[in-house]
Amino acid sequence: xxxxxxxxxxxxxxxxxxFAGDFVIANLDWIFAHDxxxxxxxxxxxxxxxxVARPSKTIIFFDHVFPAPRVEIANFQLKIxxxxxxxxxxxxxxxxxxxxxxxxFVRPGExxxxxxxxxxxxxxxxxxxxxLGSSDIAIxxxxxxxxxxxxxxxxxxxxGKFKRGTFPKDLALVLAQxxxxxxxxxxxxxxxGETISRMSVSERMTLTNMxxxxxxxxxxxxxxxxxxxxxxxxxxxFKFDKRQLISDKNAKYCLSLxxxxxxxxxxxxxxxxxxxVVEVKKLEKEKIxxxxxxxxxxxxxxxxxxxxxxxILSKARKIKTKLIIxxxxxxxxxxxxxxxxxxxxxxxxxxxxxxxxxxxLGRHGGVLGxxxxxxxxxxxxxxxxxGSPKALIFLASxxxxxASAVKGFITDPRRFL
Amino acid sequence: xxxxxxxxxxxDLITPGRYNLEIKPKKLAKIAFCEYLPEFSKKVKKDDxxxxxxxxxxxxxxxxxxxxxxxxxxKAIFAKSFSRIFYRNCLNHGLLAIEADLGSVDKNxxxxxxxxxxxxxxxxxxxxxxxxxxxxxxxAHQKGGILSxxxxxxxxxxxx
Numbered sequence: 001x002x003x004x005x006x007x008x009x010x011x012x013x014x015x016x017x018x019f020a021g022d023f024v025i026a027n028l029d030w031i032f033a034h035d036x037x038x039x040x041x042x043x044x045x046x047x048x049x050x051x052v053a054r055p056s057k058t059i060i061f062f063d064h065v066f067p068a069p070r071v072e073i074a075n076f077q078l079k080i081x082x083x084x085x086x087x088x089x090x091x092x093x094x095x096x097x098x099x100x101x102x103x104x105f106v107r108p109g110e111x112x113x114x115x116x117x118x119x120x121x122x123x124x125x126x127x128x129x130x131x132l133g134s135s136d137i138a139i140x141x142x143x144x145x146x147x148x149x150x151x152x153x154x155x156x157x158x159x160g161k162f163k164r165g166t167f168p169k170d171l172a173l174v175l176a177q178x179x180x181x182x183x184x185x186x187x188x189x190x191x192x193g194e195t196i197s198r199m200s201v202s203e204r205m206t207l208t209n210m211x212x213x214x215x216x217x218x219x220x221x222x223x224x225x226x227x228x229x230x231x232x233x234x235x236x237x238f239k240f241d242k243r244q245l246i247s248d249k250n251a252k253y254c255l256s257l258x259x260x261x262x263x264x265x266x267x268x269x270x271x272x273x274x275x276x277v278v279e280v281k282k283l284e285k286e287k288i289x290x291x292x293x294x295x296x297x298x299x300x301x302x303x304x305x306x307x308x309x310x311x312i313l314s315k316a317r318k319i320k321t322k323l324i325i326x327x328x329x330x331x332x333x334x335x336x337x338x339x340x341x342x343x344x345x346x347x348x349x350x351x352x353x354x355x356x357x358x359x360x361l362g363r364h365g366g367v368l369g370x371x372x373x374x375x376x377x378x379x380x381x382x383x384x385x386x387g388s389p390k391a392l393i394f395l396a397s398x399x400x401x402x403a404s405a406v407k408g409f410i411t412d413p414r415r416f417l
Numbered sequence: 418x419x420x421x422x423x424x425x426x427x428x429d430l431i432t433p434g435r436y437n438l439e440i441k442p443k444k445l446a447k448i449a450f451c452e453y454l455p456e457f458s459k460k461v462k463k464d465d466x467x468x469x470x471x472x473x474x475x476x477x478x479x480x481x482x483x484x485x486x487x488x489x490x491x492k493a494i495f496a497k498s499f500s501r502i503f504y505r506n507c508l509n510h511g512l513l514a515i516e517a518d519l520g521s522v523d524k525n526x527x528x529x530x531x532x533x534x535x536x537x538x539x540x541x542x543x544x545x546x547x548x549x550x551x552x553x554x555x556x557a558h559q560k561g562g563i564l565s566x567x568x569x570x571x572x573x574x575x576x577x
Contacts, residue, residue, distance in 0.1 A: 025572050036437075041479040043440060044509070048568050072438055078556050117478040117502060133502050133563055134480040135509035147575055181425055182472040215475060217501055247533070273425070361434045361477075382429045382476060389433075389452045 002248035004153045005222050006188045009128040012244065013111045016132040016134060020152045020252065029110035029127075030057055031140045032099050036064040037115030038080045038132035047085075051142030052087040057134040059090050059105070061097035063356040065363050087141075087302075095355035096298045097328025098122055098129075102205065103234055103331050106225035109245050111122055112286045113140050118298050118379065124204035125230075126223030126245055131212065151217045152254040153188045153247075154179075158195040160262035167308070169300060169377070169397035170367040172210035173267040174259060177277040185215030187254065190247065201209050201230040201270045208239055213274040213379055222246050266413055268375075269395040272383045280400050280412045288339075291321075291372040294386075295398050296326030296353070297360045300377035302325075303335045305398040310330045312346060312402040312416040320408030323350040324366045326358035353388035368393075375401045375410065418462060418526045422469040428503065437481050442488030449485040463490040466530075468522050470496065473514075474503025486573035487512045493530060495519055495537075508554060511562030517548050532558070 003019065009299030011017050014024040031054070033041055038060050052058050060080060068074035092100055092265045097114065098121035106112055112119065113135040122129035132140070140146045149408070156175065158224045175189075196204065204221045222226075223245050231238045237381035266280040295301070295309050308325065308328065325345050327333035333355050336342050342352060351366075353359075360364025360378040368374055368391035376386070381393035390395070396404075400415035406416070432445060439445045447567060451459040467486070473496035483506040486494065486549075493513035507514035513530075519537065522528070528543040532555060537546040553575065557563045557570040566574050 001534065023574060023576075032441035037478065037480070039438075039440060040484065044564050047564055076438070110535065115478060117476065131502055133478050133483070133509065135562075139509070139564070139567060140500050143572065146573065147563075147572070181475060182498065182500075185472065215472065215500055363434050363437075367435075380429070382427050384433045384452055385429050387435070399497055 001067055002250035002252070004247045004251040004253070005172055005190065005220060005245055006128060006153050007150060008244055009109055009111060010148065011149045012109065018150050019056070020150050022150045023144055024150060025131050026111055027145050027149055028057070028113055028140055030059070030106060030112040030370060031137065032059045032061060032097055032101065033115030033134065033137045034060065034064050035062045035066055035077055037134045037137065039076055040081060041115065041138045041141070042079070044135040044138035045379070048138060048142040050142040052089055052141045055088040058141055059092055061095050061100065062086055062091060062093040064361060066093060066385055069364055074331045088323045093329070095332070096301065096357055098209070098331070099301070099328040102201065103329060107231070107236060108227060108238070109240050113137065113146055118209055118220040119299050120211050120216055121205050121209040121302045123208040123218050123220040124201050126221060126227055128218055128220060130218045138412050146319065151186055151188050154184055155190050155192060155253040155256040157193040157256070157258045158261060159189065159193050160195060160260040162261050163264065163411065165266045165399060165417050166261065166264050167397040167399060168199065168206040170212070170264050170267045171259065173269055173277045173395070174264055176210065176214055176269070176274045178257070179214055179275065181214060181273065183214045185213060186217055189214070189216045189219040191219070191221045197226065198233070198303065200306045201227060205302070206299055211377055266397065266400050268400060268410065269326050269381055269383050271392040271394065274301055274381065274395070280396065280410065283410045284412050288373060290321045290372040290375055290404050290409055292322040292324065292365060293372060294323070294324045294359050294376040294378065295401050295402050296325070296328065296358045297378035298328065299379045300398050301328030301332065301399065302328055302330050305377065306336050306341050309343060309398045309402040312413060313398060313406065314344060315416050316406040317348055317406045321405045323405045324353060324359055325350050326353040327355050329355050331413060359386055375404045377401050419466045419468050419522055419528060420457065420461065421472070421524055422467065423520065424470035425472045425475055426469055428474055428479050428482040429476055430478060430527050431474070431482035431486050435480060437479065442484045445481050445485035446488030449489060458489065460492070462530060466492055466528055467494040468519055469494065471498045473499050475500035478502045480506050483507055483510055483512055508557045509563045511558045511560065511565070513558050514554065515548055515550055517546065519546055523561040
């Protein structure tokens, strides 16, 4: 019987042929958590009374609130360090977990679990990467395996060329608007089509990342030449049977959609829901003053994102808002220095934070005050997400964010491109 | 008492990020809904029910959201649907999360949950609501969560 790529990866990891709806115990290739989610891993892990099953395949990232801004947090990080030392597992402090995993560790076809809801980001490599809670990560660490229900898949075929001023973020917002915050709950979003095959791994990561906001269990782009080249560039060999990592022709999907990107204008999600999506052009007329612009995060903190921000900002050479830029990883940071983006950003008054989650979760720098308006390139605009519950968060592409920093109000990026 | 919520209640509302630094359920209990519904953690009583709309527990994977509600000794959460990570966290800790559309329920309606028969009785409105609860959820609830089951018996115990 025909299988989706998701069913194939689950079959490979549970050593039997499985289909959507089957209950499986699957072996895991990578298990990770971060400085926040590990907090709640420690107790359940202790309760299980075991050692870490696969220390070389288990990683803790310090990215959410690092370096620590408060004594309690610093003490928690010490506790995590003790745990990591005792269990002989690595702690990595060089950027957002999903970004570093894609740059350095994961290969297509692998099964990954992460103690973070945006773990699906890694699916851009053609791996199955599932976000879990901390107790589940404790179980995964202790046993090296985990229980799952094999999910249904939604096929999203993308056609057409991006118009000037529109990017993968705008495409993700279109899907959010179409299926809503629960539209992919318990399901996998599989991205296919000519447009996806032209997209870089970085661009695909924006799509797989945003799938979490639609409730997806995970999101995947079947691996191809683009992934092969990416892995070569990142010093990882690419050896697998490609037939195993592509959905069969007659595989079953619970929903199939086609999206034409050539019809998409620059979009923005208004507070406080991901599917409150409107055209930037329409909102521009309202001249909404912006206090803070945040360019970064696991959604849009990669070199391509900084490149487009640079392109727009270098036309204006000045900004009217607080502008916080956070490269997603050390690798991205170094590349941005090499290309002289960072010098330029600092010269025009932007603030550069060290690689990590930055202001996205309202616990580190860049916390919003009552009534402040922020345009963020991240993925959540919930009330209180970035600080005060009275702040307003708009989500958009790095281009829209940069254009708005220049003008001081929500601005269509096409003016600068 | 029944605490009635709408759709898409996310975990940032249950345990907001910047208060989200506790591990112990008893301490987390104090921050549950502290900004969204400040009276909640003060007035909620043991064995109260939460009744919600669609996609309860969406957003961040933070386990604190489940631990806080468990710390308050909520008897069960009924929602039209749950976000998947939140649901798994409930399973692991044995907090009853039951997918059901209860129709109209008022906050003071007297509800009686019969897990054996999988029925919820609304004594005030004299209604009987059949429930579909997966065996794994019932088993997890009885044994104090999947964590406890795995500790004692390993994965064999939860394999169908």
